[in-house]
């Protein structure tokens with residue numbers, strides 16, 4: 001079964017090649033060839049180009065057309081197996097069975113396509129709510145000489161020739177060529193697999209094969225800033241070309257492991273059934289190939305052909321409800337299943353558990369360190385043309401300017417090396433006006449990274465590290481600040497210059513915890529989810545935050561202690577550890593991958609920054625708060641709601657971490673309904689198959705005609721669609737909802753045998769009721785079994801609604817399920833009495849049979865309840 005997910009529909013111009021890097025063309029020549037310039041396009045020209053090139057929609061985000069949906073549902077393994085069985089039937093001229101199979105395929109494909117179409121549009125609507133925008137430079141109207149202005153537009157409206165601005169946390173919105181850049185590094189793991197961001201800069205005359213001046217759609221800005229001209233959009237990008245050749249690659253998620261795992265187990269059974277039936281028929285009754293249609297019908301009887309429809313409907317309904325009631329946006333349908341299955345949730349600290357609205361703590365900040373940190377922050381902001389300061393820089397500048405409003409005028413900026421989460425440093429090179437021969441490097445960053453670049457003796461270094469640990473232990477965030485006087489020079493400054501520095505002091509910040517964080521962590525614990533914190537911050541700060549939130553941080557590990565471990569050692573350690581500190585983006589991803597190894601755990605990652613992207617991708621399900629950086633919102637599978645007003649300052653309502661609990665409940669609810677369908681349909685189908693096999697060997701005629709198999713399958717399938725609207729028991733919501741093939745097999749074997757016993761008892765009842773009757777018993781047998789089948793299926797729907805997790809009281813059966821069961825019972829009893837009965841090969845039955853049937857059903861219901869109770873007790 002394919003994941004019910006919106007996938008690519010290649011637009012008409014899909015065959016267009018990805019852009020060439022244009023070796024030998026200068027930037028200006030390239031701009032001219034695109035009919036653009038450094039000041040961008042006019043609005044009127046952009047509109048014309050949008051009509052010509054189409055929307056800049058990355059592949060995989062357009063709802064599929066009807067023909068593509070139908071083609072995709074035909075590729076579904078269940079459908080493929082059914083079609084194969086149909087083909088086998090046609091080959092031996094069993095036209096009745098072949099037609100039955102064809103109708104089954106048509107109905108399930110039709111229902112599935114309609115369900116997916118609805119789900120696709122609903123998901124597209126939800127994704128639009130958290131869609132990212134791009135900063136574009138355009139001139140108003142058609143006035144090419146007008147002044148350009150910057151504005152935010154939806155990424156979909158970008159056209160070739162547009163000039164865009166990029167800053168940290170931005171998604172590269174199209175394929176672009178850099179016009180200017182400052183300290184730009186781009187994460188482009190999607191193309192090259194490199195987890196480390198790559199430096200990018202403009203090249204006026206690129207050599208053949210050079211690509212430092214190009215950034216591709218799907219990449220993300222890790223640090224620095226740039227302006228760039230758009231070369232290609234939508235289906236013409238390299239991202240689209242890669243997807244066309246390689247397809248979308250994503251590691252198997254919890255959804256793939258469970259729903260797909262179960263599907264493939266069943267398909268193996270289906271494929272094994274016909275040969276087994278043929279062999280049994282030959283061995284026990286000396287039958288030959290004439291048993292084939294019957295053998296095929298038995299295999300068809302095993303198929304849960306509505307599984308894809310139920311999965312799509314249950315997940316789409318759950319996602320829509322979650323968005324409406326709690327503002328949580330699920331961007332990829334299977335992610336709702338996955339969040340319900342999460343048993344380990346990794347979170348970063350800053351901006352997730354804390355507000356990321358730091359305030360300088362003046363009592364524990366060295367004034368000189370604050371001075372140089374502000375100079376560094378201000379000039380980095382100016383020289384690197386960052387669209388906005390990050391939270392620490394903003395706090396530093398505010399505090400320093402309040403103390404000394406002339407601080408900025410005291411220096412001229414020379415160059416800047418902006419912050420990146422791997423170096424954990426930011427440097428500005430400044431000059432005092434008049435001091436022509438020398439410059440000052442103002443360096444700020446994490447304590448360890450700054451101290452290791454300072455000229456210090458070991459004792460002093462140890463003293464400073466101890467002081468930093470003490471401040472962090474109080475929950476403070478820290479910046480270490482250092483400076484260096486250097487002779488001025490023309491050669492560009494690089495990270496190699498950040499050596500032999502003079503330590504200046506620490507700047508300390510308070511960063512309040514998110515008000516809903518403690519409650520959210522408690523909720524997660526009660527729902528059986530283990531929380532781990534993976535942060536770039538100091539171990540002391542992380543441990544203190546966790547303690548303040550009511551959790552025991554245990555032994556805090558720093559990332560450098562993990563580097564020497566093998567993947568297996570890391571996996572063992574990761575399961576024992578609660579807090580990982582000083583993690584670079586690649587460490588975060590490696591820890592998540594280690595936790596997932598073995599496929600026994602489902603791991604979610606909740607993060608909000610550029611440093612969280614690799615981990616968001618590595619997890620089974622990536623989650624981010626609504627105010628995360630754009631690229632995190634774009635990467636995450638689930639975007640959380642904002643808090644209600646009152647949970648944060650008036651201008652920014654803040655994060656609502658309790659929304660994770662709602663998302664988990666919604667996921668478990670949907671998975672619970674899928675599990676109910678699987679339990680009910682599989683035990684009933686297995687029972688039928690056992691009964692059909694026994695009857696097939698005992699009776700001189702086919703126990704069920706192909707048309708009857710069809711009618712019965714369709715009625716049961718239609719009734720079970722109501723499970724998408726079911727309510728699982730409260731107990732099912734209390735722990736991670738993993739659909740394990742092994743658990744299902746255990747469940748369905750027991751209940752399947754019980755169901756077969758009821759069928760065999762019915763055969764006895766039929767023999768008793770019909771033995772006095774003259775005429776062919778075949779049609780009456782078929783009618784009797786048809787009625788009993790639909791009635792027992794209705795009973796199973798009511799009594800097996802909660803299985804493995806249903807130890808609590810059974811929730812009231814929702815009306816769609818009650819109506820569906822009633823309709824099933826009515827059809828089962830009434831159909832053999834209607835004129836349709838004749839063509840279907842059935843006749844009305846004597847009243848006596850109904851009395852016997854009532855007794856069989858009553859006994860079956862009692863046995864079902866008793867076995868279920870025993871099963872739940874053992875579980």
Ligand SMILES: Nc1ncnc2c1ncn2[C@@H]1O[C@H](COP(=O)(O)OP(=O)(O)OP(=O)(O)O)[C@@H](O)[C@H]1O
Pocket residue numbers: 348349350351390392393419421424425426444445446447478479480534535536537538583609611
């Ligand atoms: N703008 C900045 N300039 C210099 N140093 C910074 C800046 N921002 C953060 N740092 C330093 O780098 C360290 C790591 O930052 P990083 O962004 O990787 O993680 P974080 O935001 O502290 O934590 P989390 O991973 O929980 O979001 C910080 O603890 C801080 O000391």
